[in-house]
């Protein structure tokens with residue numbers, strides 16, 4: 001039961017971060033800090049703008065999506 005709740009929370013945060021680039025730690029809007037092109041993929045780093053927050057997010061796109 002507890003595990004399920006934990007998983008649900010994780011996926012909620014995951015989707016917020018993925019779709020809206022909301023910091024999974026504090027809920028602030030993250031900003032793009034870097035983009036790496038590798039083959040057909042683009043890896044985008046997002047970082048939380050809050051000074052004391054360690055939140056960051058790496059997302060992979062297909063080149064066709066960007």
Ligand SMILES: [Zn+2]
Nearest residue numbers: 023048053055
């Ligand atoms: Zn944050």
